[in-house]
Amino acid sequence: MIVLAFALSLVLLLITALHVYWGIGGIWPGTDGASCARAVVGFRGVDEMPTPFASFAVAACLGLATLWPLALIGFFASPFPKEGLAATALLIGLVFLGRGIAGFTPWWRRLAPEQPFARLDVRYYSPLCLLIGLGFATLAIMEFPT
Numbered sequence: 001m002i003v004l005a006f007a008l009s010l011v012l013l014l015i016t017a018l019h020v021y022w023g024i025g026g027i028w029p030g031t032d033g034a035s036c037a038r039a040v041v042g043f044r045g046v047d048e049m050p051t052p053f054a055s056f057a058v059a060a061c062l063g064l065a066t067l068w069p070l071a072l073i074g075f076f077a078s079p080f081p082k083e084g085l086a087a088t089a090l091l092i093g094l095v096f097l098g099r100g101i102a103g104f105t106p107w108w109r110r111l112a113p114e115q116p117f118a119r120l121d122v123r124y125y126s127p128l129c130l131l132i133g134l135g136f137a138t139l140a141i142m143e144f145p146t
Contacts, residue, residue: 001139005075005139012066012132013063016066019055022040023055034046036049039116039117042117068092068136069136072140087144093132093135093139096129096130100128102126103126
């Protein structure tokens with residue numbers, strides 16, 4: 001479970017760093033704000049990246065989620081009981097599973113049809129969300145105190 005916790009935290013740390021990068025004006029994987037938005041946001045008609053506040057808000061949530069697996073395995077002291085950490089990890093997992101599943105639905109494709117986002121979402125973003133969600137769920141179940 002230690003390897004799973006560190007793997008989850010590492011992946012989430014990288015995704016957090018990407019959101020911070022976009023918040024400070026980064027445009028990768030595009031060549032300008034509009035192409036970056038079409039690659040990573042994908043909503044119909046998007047032509048600019050979200051505001052820095054929005055990017056930093058997402059980064060803050062992801063940053064907190066980055067710490068959760070490590071707290072759950074006891075890597076550092078936490079003021080929360082292990083039951084609460086495990087229950088919250090399960091909820092975080094459900095959020096990621098929901099996002100991952102949504103990416104394969106016709107509803108989501110209608111909401112976010114821009115290319116290359118739609119292709120990248122099916123190939124990378126949604127499967128990654130599913131893996132993160134399964135990782136959190138597994139960790140929560142395995143670490144839940146008996």
